[in-house]
Amino acid sequence: MPSREPNDSDGVRIQDTVRLSAQGLAKVLGDLEARVMRVAWVLGRPASARVVHERVVMEHAVAIHTVITILNKLVEKGLLRREKQDDLLHxxxxxxEDEFRTKASRQVVEGILSFGADAVTASFVDVLAERDPEQFAELARLIEKRMKEQGSR
Incomplete structure (x- = not known):
């Protein structure tokens, strides 16, 4: 059965399902996918499956074939590219990571707004004010900036 994930114009697909109980990137990627992506971002260069596996296995016991499967799934989703170097796929x-977080956050917010903008906005403001007053103040600054920009149009 074909994937039910949306396909952006840039070819990157992020799943529609958000796992609220998961932490960080695993909310929109699988747990192992998130671990593999973090390793790829930390490495900052093309890497073989063996190199990625060596890093992943430091914190999560997993077979190299499983990591290869995950790497190839991430290629299919457009999150990784694969190229042969010295007879090995890299x-x-x-x-x-910032671009991915921005893209995923936007998609999650767009999905959440289907609950109703009023309820979501009020909940977001309340939770942010309780959890992180500094970020709440930054939100107020961003809203003010955007309102000024819209007023000058």
């Missing part, structure tokens, strides 16, 4: 990210 993998590297197509987006920086």
């Amino acid at each position: 993998y590297e990210p197509t987006l920086s």
Whole structure:
């Protein structure tokens, strides 16, 4: 059955499902996919499956064949590119971690807004004010900046 993931114009697909109980990137990627992507970003260069596996296995016991399967799934999703170097396939990210977080965050917010913008906005403001007052103040600054930009159009 074909993937139900949206396909952006840049070829990157992020799954529609958000796992609320997962941490960080694993909310929109699988746990192992998130670990593999973190390794790829930390390496910052094309790397063989063996190099990626050596890093992943430091914190999570997994077979190299499983890592290869995950690497290839991430290629299919457009998050990694694969190229042969010295008779070995090497993998590297197509987006920086910040670019991925921005893209994934936007997609999650767009999905959440389908609950109703009023309820979501109020909940977001309340939770942010409770958890991180400094980020709450930054949100106020960003809103003010955007309102000024829209007013000058």
